[in-house]
Amino acid sequence: MPVRPLNVGVIVKLEPDFSEGNVSYNPDGTLNRAETKNILGPHSAAATLAAFYCKVKYDAKVAIGTMGPPIANQALRQAQLISNADELHLYSDRIFAGADTLATAEVLRLGVSRMNNGLGADIVISGHRASDGETGQTGPQTAWKLGYPFIGNVIDFHIDQEGKSIYAKRFISLYGFYDVIEEIQAPLPVFISADPSYKPSFNTISERLSLARNLNEARNKADNFEKYLQVFNSEGLGADPRYVGLPGSPTIVYKVEKIPKAKAKRRVEFVDGNDTVKLDMVAKKLIQLMTEAPIK
């Protein structure tokens, strides 16, 4: 029995390009968002790469969605170049503006259901977090809204299409140790977030051949990415205005403050190099510090 193709959805975020020469500032030192170039964020790129892995390995259908203003097109083109995606979705509407993570998750939930010709996705992939927001909440909240199990910090995975499950490896911290690898199995559909260190590997001849073919296809598709682009507004997604944009955002930003500089804990004391008594103290102090210092 032929297995139904795997449907993959990726949610990505357009982020300011913080690389040199691309950032633009207002006179008061804040970020000038209109002037700063936008790119696919590095964490979103990791998610996109995970989708490419599905494309190469399982010949999956891949759809990529983002919520944002119409200028997000370029980031989607970039995502298509990385992943050879079949569909590019832009969820764009004035009423989405001012959304917090929860209201964003609502839009993305609706977006995922429109993906892959309305079939949705067996795996939804997001990045770890965005480099401008840093909350890391949108992914898990979207998973919660979709009702899918969520696996975070995934570094490697494979899919059992017949058994309809995913086997994933992820980083966790355990008893104070970081980078412990946990292996986990979950049923499909599933939501995973790709660890920033995620890097797919292709270790067989057939995967490498498929890799070359997909890279080629991706280049051709990205050259005409508009052909694959679909723009959805609130109505197109069937969004309930109560749950999206500012009305759907329970977060209240009370006040934004500059983070004060922490006081330095170190104290400087000058010691005369000829004063043997003082030097003796210095030596004793160093020995004491070195013996007491925790071994890392």
Place this chain on the structure above:
Amino acid sequence: MERYDVAIVGGGTSGLTALRQLANLGKQAVLLEAGNTPGTKNISGGILYSKKPKNGRVYNIEDVFGREFIDDAPYERSITQYILHATSKDKLYSIDLTPVHEYQINYAYSVLLSKLIPWLAKEASDMSEKMGGGIISGVHLRSVRWEQGNSDIVIDTDELEPFRVKAVIAADGVNSELAEVTKARNKFSSEQLYQGVKVVIKLPETILEERFKVTSEEGAAHLFAGDVTMNHIGGGFLYTNRDTLSLGAVYHMDSLMDNPIEPSRLIDTLIRNKLVAEFVKDRVPAKKSSQALISKDEEIRQHFMAVKLLKNWNNLRSEYYSRDGIKRLIESGKYGTKDEIESRIAFLENELVEKYNYEFGDNYVELEYSTKLIPDGKRCRMKAPYYKNILFVGDAAGRGVFVGPRIEGLNVGIDDAVRAANAVARSLDRNNFDEQYLGNFYTKSVEESPYTRDMKEIDKDYLKIFLDCSKNIPKDIVGSRYGMIFKLMSSGTLRGIAVGFANMLGFDRLLPLVESVDTYVNVPVELADRLGKTIDSNYVPTTPSLQERIAKLDYNDDSIPHIQVTKPRSEFMVKMASLCPTRCYSYENGNVILQHEGCIECGTCAYETLWRHPRGTKGVSYKYG
């Protein structure tokens, strides 16, 4: 374990030809290339021939890649001049060997492999993908094995899971690891090898055409013998590319072992020859040393400004001197007339001189330094170029035609590759991979190749043309050494007998006579001294140091050394301290020590070391090739 019909190891001109030929025949094959992409690890002297021998047939590249090769492939120029220069200090005696060069050819193109191979790779993989195959880059073969009771070959690589194939075509070059792991042949020794060292030199297109007196499609080849060899057997070459020159020195390894001189010094000597210097000369900016005291900040500011101006100057000048460049610049709307472009170039030069302490003068610009071993087909071709169901082609099989001024390697490999692909396709049709059916058939096919004949015996027609070209050489110069040979060869009837007699003796006994210091050094020096014209030139090129040459190369360092020194005190290894082209070996306290980081994978030291290629994507990458 995955199964494929054929694996080809090595994505050079031969490997890609084999892949394309198999695809043409409807066969599935996967090609493994260790470099990041095909074309990053390949070096050649730089002429690709297409030939039409009178007796027998050879397969040329266009027979496999079609007419598109001639129409679209990014080769450089069609070589229409072939001149040999005998050198002695600033004197030079030149012999026009163009008729020798044109002997039985369709064309001869100068090529830079880093440009040509990606084109071949695309053509071959597009076709091969339709048959379920293709090119897999960044993969380094580790070993091959046969399972009991099965002729299938299991291939182990450093990067991929093992896979199974029915036959292998080994196109992994002169330092073939397939030959090494299967022991199909011995490692080539210094008597069987040439070491070639090459630099690619920048020279704007129209300046080049004016200097070498060629049209926009044509090019020239110049060979050098005499004192430029520094008493080694071999010579120098200079080929014109589109807007670069390939300048190289190729010497027999045993003569280098007798008299070890660093390869970069050999190339420096060649560059300093008056004629070569005049050939490579260009207008080059250089920073004058400055006594003025300026702050660090100001120095940095000036540096950045100067770099920007230099880049603009360089781009504009290259465009100005390129084919139709002036037209393109005017069409772009930036400049109204040719004069405007010229005054802009002059303005930029003036800015650099006046404000940033630069001066413009005669010098040359080196782009890339490279080295390669070349198997001397006469001495090391594999008599039966196969092992079980692995077929060896080109350099891997030790095949190439190097007889006097005849220098052919690429086309020989291409001919082999077609024969190997045909043999494998025939075996696939019958599902018979026995030595009798595959290996012997391929050996027979290769033996039938006119190239193999040229590796075994003297072609008397070729010899006649050569002698006709050199008939103005006074007999007394050659008389004392080759008087008898010349006399025999100069007469029509006697030549046949003489060649017959020489061929009876065989190349083995004849070669030490012909390939000697006399032929490559003493006779040319005497010729130049007595009859040569003096080259009038005051320009002495400033050659870059080896460190500067290495600094221009791209490396992706493999933390695991791919070479292991096993005999740190051997005479051979001590010589490597001089002969390694990137000075990877140093001699300390009686031991030779290796630092592999600068290795350019030529294999000069391979004979007495455990030598492997670096793992996939690792090691040096060439930009010109």
